[in-house]
Amino acid sequence: YVISSTLGFVILIGLLDIFYINPFGISSWWYKGLLFIICMLASVFIFGGLVVGIWHLWGRNATREECEDDRMRMLQDNETAAHKDQSSQQNLASSTNTYYGSRPDFKEIFGSVSEKWGCVDAGVIVCGPPPLQSSVATE
Numbered sequence: 001y002v003i004s005s006t007l008g009f010v011i012l013i014g015l016l017d018i019f020y021i022n023p024f025g026i027s028s029w030w031y032k033g034l035l036f037i038i039c040m041l042a043s044v045f046i047f048g049g050l051v052v053g054i055w056h057l058w059g060r061n062a063t064r065e066e067c068e069d070d071r072m073r074m075l076q077d078n079e080t081a082a083h084k085d086q087s088s089q090q091n092l093a094s095s096t097n098t099y100y101g102s103r104p105d106f107k108e109i110f111g112s113v114s115e116k117w118g119c120v121d122a123g124v125i126v127c128g129p130p131p132l133q134s135s136v137a138t139e
Helices: 002-024 029-095 106-116 130-138
Strands: none
Touching (some): 002 029
């Protein structure tokens, strides 16, 4: 922005000197100062504005491309996650036992699930009386 504004200022002063000040023999210092200030403002707004506009368009296009990439990645991740979710549900359903009449051994169940999935922490949602919740939370 600064470089383009400075170059634009130098170009405008040069053009003004070649095509206006010298041909018409302008020698008044206050008038040259006014033209100087006008060239400064014009260079900032025209040349600097051009850079800011191009920068804005480039950023908007880059953001659009990132959004499209994110959408494609999410679609691929959703397909992969759905496939993994189905296979993990089948594995989990085949690896668990249903217990009737007594409380299951949570330490054994969580340990086998953790070992099967690579020594990870197993998260559990518990619904039941407070003693059951506390024993599951302890394990």
